Amino acid sequence: MVNYLATVVVTLKQVVNDPQGLTVKSGLRQLGFDEVEGVRVGKHIEVRLTAEDEKAARTRVSEMCRRLLANHVIEDVRFQVEEQDAQVGASR
């Protein structure tokens, strides 16, 4: 089995109002960052897992996203999967 690190990013769908994002945007504007046109706040989730290969890891992570990590009524989800050597995995 191979060690993988999945990095999952969950954001509110574009059609869903994001009050946190709007508040952060207004904060940035107040600090003088006039060029800021939009902010969306989301979640960053790191999942360490083992799998036969990358394809199997992606299948499992996709299932995790569908069943728990994101609520598909309001959220979009995307993820990356990268191989990790066992030592890095163990120390985290």
Add this chain to the structure above:
Amino acid sequence: MKFGVVVFPGTWSDRDCGQVIEQVLGAEVRYLWHKDRDLQGCDCVILPGGFSYGDYLRCGAIARFSPVMESVVTFAEHGGLVWGICNGFQVLCETGLLPGALIRNEACQFRCEPAHLFVERADLIYTANLDRGAVLEIPISHGEGNYFADPATLSQIEQNGQVVFRYCQPDGLVVPAANPNGSLHNIAGIVNEAGNVLGMMPHPERRAEVELGGEDGLKLFNSVVDAMNDILVAS
């Protein structure tokens, strides 16, 4: 008439519900621990307010996978009365027993204050003692009670008449200014199509005694007891 009150780690309104059921209604209450599957023959299961599992990930997201919820879903699918209040409403949406989702309040603030509710449906077991158009004063207490559904779902909910309560002014006018959290269409509570699963953000158990500011919340509990007693007598 027996009520079940589900207790998750982090639930905080279970005893408030129990107090109303036992001391005010004189009905029987069973606390249903999240790890148990047995609903103990309860006629109505309440999912009370609080922060189940710390509201980690999303409000209600983890609670939905607890053993008790498997039984609650089966119970609901067979027509059992399931009443989600505040966090319980969030759990019901996460579980898929009710459509839509509850997101962060528009103002990004936790709102704990009295709210006025326009009663849209008076034909449900939960509202049988009320009239359509009645106005209830029941407090809210939440940071994530902003009801959202995509346009198609929202239009479906409205067409089906699934909206039970809307935030309104004391005179019953449903206007944006009376909306405390940004909920679409001022939605404060909805029911499933069958009418047995109700989710609402306001806390009726906190307005069930005169000493606590009023009895508008008690009207819902009384409706359930009266309607269920009629059904139990009839069968």
